[in-house]
Amino acid sequence: MIRIENISKTFNGDKVVDDVSASFGQGKVNLVIGASGTGKSVLIKCIIGLLEPDSGSAFFDEDNFTQGTERLRQKIRQKVGMLFQNLALFDSKNIEENIQFPLDILTNMTQKEKKKQVDFCLDKVSLSGVNKKIPSELSGGMRKRVALARAIVNQPAYLFCDEPNSGLDPSTAVRIDGLIREISSDDKITTIVVSHDMNSVVEIGENILFIHDGKKNWSGTAEGLIKSPSPELNKFICSSKLMRQLVSASSLP
Amino acid sequence: MIKFLQGLGSYFLFLRDIFVPMDSFRIYGRLILDECYIVGCKTFFVFMLISFFMGSVTVLQTAYNISNPFVKDYVIATVLRDTAVVELAPMIMGIFFAGKIGSNMATELGTMKISEQIDALKTMGINATSYLVLPRVIASIISYPILVALSIGVCIVGGYLAGVYGGVISPADYEYGIRNGFIPFSLPFALIKTIVFAFLISTISCYKGFNVSGGAFEVGKISTEAVTKSCVAILCSDYLLAELLL
Numbered sequence: 412m413i414r415i416e417n418i419s420k421t422f423n424g425d426k427v428v429d430d431v432s433a434s435f436g437q438g439k440v441n442l443v444i445g446a447s448g449t450g451k452s453v454l455i456k457c458i459i460g461l462l463e464p465d466s467g468s469a470f471f472d473e474d475n476f477t478q479g480t481e482r483l484r485q486k487i488r489q490k491v492g493m494l495f496q497n498l499a500l501f502d503s504k505n506i507e508e509n510i511q512f513p514l515d516i517l518t519n520m521t522q523k524e525k526k527k528q529v530d531f532c533l534d535k536v537s538l539s540g541v542n543k544k545i546p547s548e549l550s551g552g553m554r555k556r557v558a559l560a561r562a563i564v565n566q567p568a569y570l571f572c573d574e575p576n577s578g579l580d581p582s583t584a585v586r587i588d589g590l591i592r593e594i595s596s597d598d599k600i601t602t603i604v605v606s607h608d609m610n611s612v613v614e615i616g617e618n619i620l621f622i623h624d625g626k627k628n629w630s631g632t633a634e635g636l637i638k639s640p641s642p643e644l645n646k647f648i649c650s651s652k653l654m655r656q657l658v659s660a661s662s663l664p
Numbered sequence: 665m666i667k668f669l670q671g672l673g674s675y676f677l678f679l680r681d682i683f684v685p686m687d688s689f690r691i692y693g694r695l696i697l698d699e700c701y702i703v704g705c706k707t708f709f710v711f712m713l714i715s716f717f718m719g720s721v722t723v724l725q726t727a728y729n730i731s732n733p734f735v736k737d738y739v740i741a742t743v744l745r746d747t748a749v750v751e752l753a754p755m756i757m758g759i760f761f762a763g764k765i766g767s768n769m770a771t772e773l774g775t776m777k778i779s780e781q782i783d784a785l786k787t788m789g790i791n792a793t794s795y796l797v798l799p800r801v802i803a804s805i806i807s808y809p810i811l812v813a814l815s816i817g818v819c820i821v822g823g824y825l826a827g828v829y830g831g832v833i834s835p836a837d838y839e840y841g842i843r844n845g846f847i848p849f850s851l852p853f854a855l856i857k858t859i860v861f862a863f864l865i866s867t868i869s870c871y872k873g874f875n876v877s878g879g880a881f882e883v884g885k886i887s888t889e890a891v892t893k894s895c896v897a898i899l900c901s902d903y904l905l906a907e908l909l910l
Contacts, residue, residue, distance in 0.1 A: 456783075459787055460786075461783050461786060461787065485789050485791070486789070487789075488786070488787055488788065488789035489788070489789035490789075491787055491788075491789070492787075493784065493787040495780045495783065495784060496780070497779055497780045498780075499779060499780040499781045499783065499784035500781075501781060502779075512788075513788045515691070516691055516788065516790055516795075517788065517789060517790075565788075571787070
């Protein structure tokens, strides 16, 4: 479980994240949603320590990551997998080397064991056989799956996904969503997904946190989303015609 | 001035992070070898080519400028030896090293930074500063002195060929000039300079790459900045070392 308490972050006097507290359950897909530029990615970076919050703390199970020593942070990070918005695959390495990289650095596994684990992860994301290709030879959706395979290769306890569906066609996006949900529930991983894609919310959202203007505006389950009293959330949900139709259909007796 | 001091402070904090490796040292061995190949082997040919012509030109121009009949020919070789060992090879090659290797380091790390690859390393629990910078610094400190030592040799050979076959100096005079009045401290002094220059070039370039933000335009900009600041650092440290050690 991950718990955040009163996290705030300011850039040049502009409060991007403002006193956000929340709890993200284990084995669930926890979604942080909101419009672009509302501080979702900054929040996730504050949780994992890529940015230092001005105030507040992030707890990974019982360990206070934000206030912890560098040694503790290092230890916690070794249990984290992250899917970056820009994927952050190493261009100079092939797919196998990319996925194997965390194992090379953080484990004492033999080459045979590492190969087995890499193949298992590639199989899990339905990409068997691309081991020797380099990232630029794959499509956007395939690269996302490679990045996801790398994020889970070390069997993380916590998985962070920053906009996993950005730039993908709807069917590939659904596939990525499905993988994230499957991995989270199978391996009991605490997963936090940052998204502004309502399809993802409907597909995988179990525990949702809505951020508006850097502040926590609403939190709850996917079922409670449509009935939320928050006008900002309703405006966000109903920004597309399709969602307006879905919401009005679900409101019918 | 405040900006300069902030930058300097940030550079020293960066240096501290490099030398606090949290990861097992076993992972650095291979990385250092890879970097030695890039820093040393891949620059070897062009380094030697430049050194050869540097030696040749120095001999010809010294001969051209010494018109006094009371100055013996062997002085040409002595001048070449002293300038090559103390200044030409360590300093001129340092500037070239900054242009080729320094800009390469800044661009590579800058691209890694803007494409979130450095963040990816951090989230994996790896000390990214140490992992990416330490092998480059060690490889530079190992390779650059070797390159400069070879460069001095090639410079002297280049001077010999140009001087002897250009009819400027006889082989006997050249050999005498090279041996004449040699101050043994010149060699350790040159070695100290190369180590300091290699450290400055690699750390300044990596620091610049590590602190880039923005996009491709900024990466290009910091690559140029890395070279200019490395060159300024080389010249300043060259003066300081001469003051302190000579």
